[in-house]
Amino acid sequence: MHNIYSNVLLPHNYLAEEILIGSIIINPNLLIYAIQNLDTEYLLIESHQIIYRYLIRLDTQKSINPVNITYALKKTKSLRKIGGIKKITALIKQGQIFNISNNIDFYIQQILKIIQNNYYRRLIVQYGYDIINLANNSEFSSQFVYIKALKYLNYIDSQVSNKNIDNLKDLIGDFLKNIIQVNKHILINNKLLYSGFKDLDILTNGLPKGDLIVIAGRPAMGKTSFVMNIAYHLLKYFQAQICIFSLEMTKIQILHKLISIGSGISVQDLISNQIHKYQWSSIQIVCQELLSAKIYINDNSNITTDEIGHISKTIQESNISTNTIIIDYLQLINEKTINSESRSQELSYITRKLKILAQNLKIPILILSQLNRSIDKRINKQPLLSDLKESGCISIKLFTQNIRSNNVHINTIIDNKIIMSMIYISSIKNNYQKYFSNNYIKNIYTLNHYTFRLIINQIFSIYITDNHKCLTITNWIRENQLIRCMKILQNNNTSTNTIEKTYIEKISFSNYNIVYKYRFCNFICNSIILHNSIEQDADIVMMLYKDISEVDKESIENNQIIDIIISKNRNGPVGIIKLYFNPENTSFSSISRCI
Structure with a gap:
């Protein structure tokens, strides 16, 4: 008969796991020791993991006993999976080994350490195997492999280190060290x-x-x-x-x-x-x-x-x-x-x-x-926040709505240079109001981009880029994160501006064609509520800008005036700071502030 396993089994102790589970079934008071030191994955055997989860669940009801654990497993059809009543009986027998001892708490602590040590060894084996595979893969640099290995070791170290076994001497030493270090460097930090x-x-x-x-x-x-x-x-x-x-x-x-x-x-x-x-x-x-x-x-x-x-x-x-x-x-x-x-x-x-x-x-x-190259195509070169990262775009085929809720084709807006303000939806519920902002459109820019078609309720369809957002019942979601049958909000009634919940029937790739980029946040396009937010993790965004037309040649040769435009400030106002820049020694110096 051939051996079932071609490789050596991962480190484990089957008997220790059985004794622990059986002892808890007999004496539920021992579960507190296990909960403090043992997660479910510390147990290797799947049946032991299942029973351990049910023991923790029953402990909240203070109802751990052989009958209740058997009934709970049977109710969820897990009893056969763990080996039936015979398995429960075998665990109870193993749990009686230390049950009569006066030092049962001590023995349980030792069993927990055995199970923990085997889990740590399994982690080392698993991560060691991963490190070997990474090291043998020529696609990864040695620096990347080193950092990954260090992360694995740090994780194992965080699992192995036990804060509960620190003695008082160590605690006092760390306490005094911390006080000295804090007092020494508190001003700097x-x-x-x-x-x-x-x-x-x-x-x-x-x-x-x-x-x-x-x-x-x-x-x-x-x-x-x-x-x-x-x-x-x-x-x-x-x-x-x-x-x-x-x-x-x-x-x-x-x-x-x-x-x-x-x-x-x-x-x-x-x-x-x-x-x-x-x-x-x-x-x-x-x-x-x-x-x-x-x-x-x-x-x-x-x-x-x-x-x-x-x-x-x-x-x-x-x-x-x-x-x-x-x-x-x-x-x-x-x-x-x-x-x-x-x-x-x-x-x-x-x-x-x-x-x-x-x-x-x-x-x-x-x-x-750097900024997007689209800024070079504009007459006004002063950078905008949207130049830092592409915002969403909509297709040439679509209609948008102006402040009077009239449908306006995009070409009409471009040809007649219509300046549109955001659509205010009067009947919007309070829990949706937070998703809208009062920004206004100033410009519309054209560019080429891949577009995707969203079909709504077999009637409406919109063509947008993958990073454009639709308003769902919970928040704004990008097109590339939308899925079929997801509920979104729609403005079906243009006279009353009422919002209705609808669903996405189909999402498909459309084409690579001309799209238009709006410079404001909330708007309605083919009855769908869209958003043009700039998704950035930056707390503060500063943009450097030099308007050569406003600076004479003499100042260019000596000191240049540079505008520091604070386009985003999460915790304060935005504004413009003017600084002198000396190109010879690359130094900046203050002039004045204008907001």
């Missing part, structure tokens, strides 16, 4: 960080901890120089610990910028080593400041969010804390582990992970970003 630009800090309340701050702009607007000015201010006046991930510039280029900002010496002079004697003292002062500063620069141009998170956490664990992370820039981050349908989805995934990292580390993360 609790101090609110500021950018160094007073008018900007008034609007944003500095650089709030846990916030993801996006700094965007077209090429050559000075995004990197602007964030390096903030970094230098944090290093000089706050002694902050900064971690810079530069995916575009090298470490030496970052160093040149910091020295140039601090000393006022031209970057070109630093690169070409054309430094005069009187400038040496300034360079020495700045270099001395940088030597005493805690600044870490990583110029790996092919980094992922997992690697950014791992490096940041490692630095924070090895030192007191990391105060700020700077990433230059978003579009160069490469996620190798996700298969997104579009780069837009991938960037959304990246920003979400960075937002979570900022919250976990309780620090601000400043990330630079």
Whole structure:
């Protein structure tokens, strides 16, 4: 007879599991020890897992006994699955081994440790096997495999470490260490960080901890120089610990910028080593400041969010804390582990992970970003929030409704340059009002995009892009997350603007054609309520803009006026800050504030 298993069984102790389950059936008071130390997956045998779940369920009713457990299993048709009444009887027999002992509590604790240790060993085997498979796969980099292995080990460590067995000596030692460390560094950790630009800090309340701050702009607007000015201010006046991930510039280029900002010496002079004697003292002062500063620069141009998170956490664990992370820039981050349908989805995934990292580390993360190319096609080049990420679009075939609830074809709007305001739905219920906002349309832009057709109740149909949103009975949902038969809200009666619940009959791919992008939030299209929200995880969005038409040639050659447009501020007002930019030493300085 051949052996049933071709491989060695995973670590387990069948007898210990039987004794534990049987002892609890006989003496329900022992269940408290198991609940505190044992999850269901700690048991390897499926029948033992099922019975253990039912024991926990019956314990809430204080009705654990052999009859009730048998009845509960039979009622849910699980009795045969676990082996019938014979299995219950066998467990009770095993449970009687320690039942007569005065030290039964001690024995149960030892049995729990045996079961726990076997579970930990199974985890090590499972994750070890996963690590071997990853290491043998040439598609994954060694850095990725290393981070995955570290995550597995950290998870096992979190499972194995038992806080309940700490003795008083360890607790007192940790308590005193914590007090000393907190008193020593409380000022650094609790101090609110500021950018160094007073008018900007008034609007944003500095650089709030846990916030993801996006700094965007077209090429050559000075995004990197602007964030390096903030970094230098944090290093000089706050002694902050900064971690810079530069995916575009090298470490030496970052160093040149910091020295140039601090000393006022031209970057070109630093690169070409054309430094005069009187400038040496300034360079020495700045270099001395940088030597005493805690600044870490990583110029790996092919980094992922997992690697950014791992490096940041490692630095924070090895030192007191990391105060700020700077990433230059978003579009160069490469996620190798996700298969997104579009780069837009991938960037959304990246920003979400960075937002979570900022919250976990309780620090601000400043990330630079490029703007969409559609801005170059506009006459007015001033960036909008929607330029940071594509918003939803609708097809040329559709009708929209104006403020008087009249259907207007999109071509009519374009040809006659009609300015539309949002549709206010007077009979909307209070629980839906929160989903609407009072934004107004100012412009409509055309572009080419893939569209999808949604058929509603066999009557209505709309053609929208995959990232456009429809209002369901609970919230706004993107087209690529909608499914057949999902209920959405519809404005069937144009005279009374009443909302009705309807359902999606079919979703299909339409074509690649001209679509129109609206610059406002809520509107009705072919009786379907749509939304044009910008899904971003950023708490603050700053956009750099330079209007050359308003600046004379002399100011361009010397100091340029740069608008810092705060397009989004989750916890404060938006506005525009004007700064002087000196392209020679890449320094920014304040002028005034206008909102």
